[in-house]
Amino acid sequence: MEIGGSEGLLPVEEILSRYRNDREKLIPILQQVQEKLGYLPLAAMERIARAVRVPAVEVYGLATFYNQFRLNPPGDHQIKICMGTACYMVGGQIALDSFERRLQIGEDETTPDRRFSLERVACVGCCTLAPVVVINERVEGKVTPTRVDGILLELGLEGLPEQKNSASEEGGKTP
């Protein structure tokens, strides 16, 4: 669902006025808008660009440059796989593969029902617990494929057994 219209953008107005339409404050503005709306809708970026008097494409350039910004609404459960050096060395990729296989999405994607989204992040600083994943801000250490299934069950992903088969047969990903 794309946020649009003047009502959905009310928080944007409030944030813009707090920063007095200051061009230099573009990044804090985008950060706060994303915090409020969950992502950066195109309409919000256009509004911000007009307020700080830069071409809209410049705001788009910023939003696509920095990892932090999302152009699409995130899933209800955000799963972030740490790909710091220590995690990578002991199976970060395997953890990512496991989530991809179960959720049938790739990294930076959201399931069609918008319940789960998958991201990779750089070192979250808990190297001693590697491999680490962050589930909705909660850190989970020593994640194996078995633990991945456990996590997904806790989050209420149903029908794992069936998916098990279809995943291995098709191995495909839904965009």
Add this chain to the structure above:
Amino acid sequence: MSAVTEIGLTYAGLRRQAEEKATRLKAQAVIRIGSATCGLAAGAAAVKEAFEREISKRRLPVKVLETGCLGHCHAEPLVIISRPGFPGIAYGFVDEDLVELLVKNFLEGDDPCYEYALAALDPNDVFPTFEDFPRGVYEKKIISGESGIIDPKEIEQYLAGGGYGALAEVLARPPQEVIREIKGANLRGRGGAGFPAGVKWELCDRQEERERFIICNGDEGDPGAFMDRSLLESNPHLCIEGMIIGAYAIQARQGYIYIRAEYPLAIERVNVALNQAREKGLLGESILNSGFSFDLEVFQGSGAFVCGESSALVRSMEGERGVPRHRPPRLTESGFRGKPTLLNNVKTFCYVPPIIRHGKDWFKGMGTASSPGTALFSLVGKVAHTGLVEVPMGTTLRELVFEVGGGIPDGKQFKAVQIGGPSGGCLPESALDIPIDYDSLHEAGAIMGSGGLVVMDDDDCMVAVARYFLEFTQQESCGQCTFCRLGTRHMLDLLTAICQGKGDLKSLDTLKDLAEDIKAGSLCGLGKTAPNPVLTTLRYFREEYVAHIREGICPAKMCPDLIVYYIEPEKCSKLCNVCVGSCPVDAIYTREDGLKAIDQKKCVKCDNCLKTCPPQYQAVIKLSPPEKLAELEGKK
């Protein structure tokens, strides 16, 4: 009253108040819970709750504090209990059962439960202190000493230990003297390149333009490093004091601490610290009644490794894409808003207060002649005692890995140590006696970097490691310049092919040539150092590359395309079934004879069966090259 005495009196007043509070604290039992990100991830919050529950159940007069990281991250959750009449004692791996035990036996009773203690904090006749262990012999904490001990959210605890004393001292002297002291100490920038801080301060001070800015670089993008985060979470006032001193030296009125958004706890604690410093008159108008005014603000980075580069960092603060620019002009001439700007790393600023307090000669008495002082490392990977360590410069890598880090766990063999992150290199066993300082490491092909140190063992493939770092820099390149944007992409493609056993020997030459060109031709430090992990692995581990290419073998059995999982029939037990359940794709089946086997077409190489096969069998093994499988199966 002269300005100088006024400063002294104002500070003395603050200090006295803080000390009184500290004395009151010392008179009661205190539990300090390591609550930096590492501790919290390991369950510190639950430990804190458990302590509070037990204490209130028993109505004990005990104070519970949330502190930062003591550096022994491998033993988290970690707590320190101090009781009058006992030395402070640190306990590791604390869980709710241990909490109950400690409260009952030590806080209610008089038994410190030494069997669960890691070490004592103060010298005593009963129990060894951290200094009595090999690690403690090498460690010398001058910027991490208060981490894990003081409460980062209580400015008084920092003040009571003499905090902000250096600032008070400095404000009573002319700014140039401060610069001279830092220059004399030969403090080198801890953000990676090792540029002398005093020289940078002086360059900034020489500018005609009077409006100046000071920025602390806390972007810490190296994906295996967390020193800066830990310092900011554990003792934010140290860095803040260093920045105020730096601001006074160059007469800046406004400063910024740039912290990556991925560090929410650091941001929160720094903001709390800034507010408290403002309340105490240590920031803002006329600091300590000296007439010097300065304020500080946090700027949150938005997740781009390249923004650690100074010109990109400044651009991102100005609301632009974080793209590095050609230098000159240097930041000291034209930085934030085109004004002279002093940018230093978190650690660099942290060294400033101790240098002012103890003098440049004290600092130069540690470390080596060209790299004085200590170095702070995050020690991770295949090493027993992962965590944060501070050792004098000049300590050898061997001492760091085997003495301080406690060596390689699980009886494995040391293979390499990766130092300096994506800009650094992998050094082999033969390089272990290199002393850690800027110049020696550079000679070996690595760099000091900001302090990430990853230890690797037999199970780690050097080609895969090189590929990992290149994938990282390739993704994090800003993309403006040709060599970095396209060169790293081609290097990554070549490395991917090698990891899949598809490369040829000629591609090693192409890799090397490209690497040298990217180093020589890129605009900024990211491109100029991105090839280092590849160049060092080619230099020290060439035979591993060759094995991948010539024989399709991954000697460390790590590259998924060059291995297969195999269940050795001789070792497999018919009675056990765990691997079957462990496989997420149902690739393991029971043969007619009751033994287990893997359907290679289904196997996704997730390593789960190998991990779950009970230790008494260890029947699951990895084979490389995959052709070995046919050989083994044919044999039967």
Add this chain to the structure above:
Amino acid sequence: MSEQVTITIDGRELSARRGEKLLWAALRNEIYIPHLCAWPEIEPPEASCRLCYVEIEGRERPVTSCTEPVIEGMVVHTRSPRVDRLVASAFELIMSDHHLNCAKCPQHKRCELQKIARERRLRLRPSRLTALPRRGERDDSLKTIYFDSGRCVLCGRCIWACRELARVGAIGFSRRGYKQAVTTFGDLPLAETACTECGECVEICPVGAFSYKINAGGERESL
């Protein structure tokens, strides 16, 4: 202090304006140095294409001539083994990411890439590197201009022209690293932006990425 300085490039003594960038001093005197991202009015220079390397006596390493202000007595060599290696390597990298189809390109014979290849005797087709997958699709939404990102070398000149000369600001850089591209806001077709089809981007593009649509008579399609 005089405004003119004397410098030596490849053994030729010439006079240049104090402080002007070496690249322009050389080009004005008909000494060719490969370049893509530089443009006289773009200040400070982006220095992103990394093709304009030269040697300056007394300097340890080759330097980019688009960023180097001339000073009195400067002695410059546009060629050296080190420079040639860097230029050849940068050029091959660019060509590995360039959708090469000169015969169908309107910029054929006027293209800066062809010129570099000719001047430095370099092959257009990469030899040691494999060509990378073609980038992006062709945007045909406008009436008189099209944009083929597969040809774009990311010099950024059109972005400057669209903003500073045309005062429109329809295009910009988006994304990062290998994925960096010249795009519109939200990757919309150009026709859905403020683009006025003024043609500044076409005029400034060193290759054929922004091009006019040509009608049957060989002329630019009219609006």
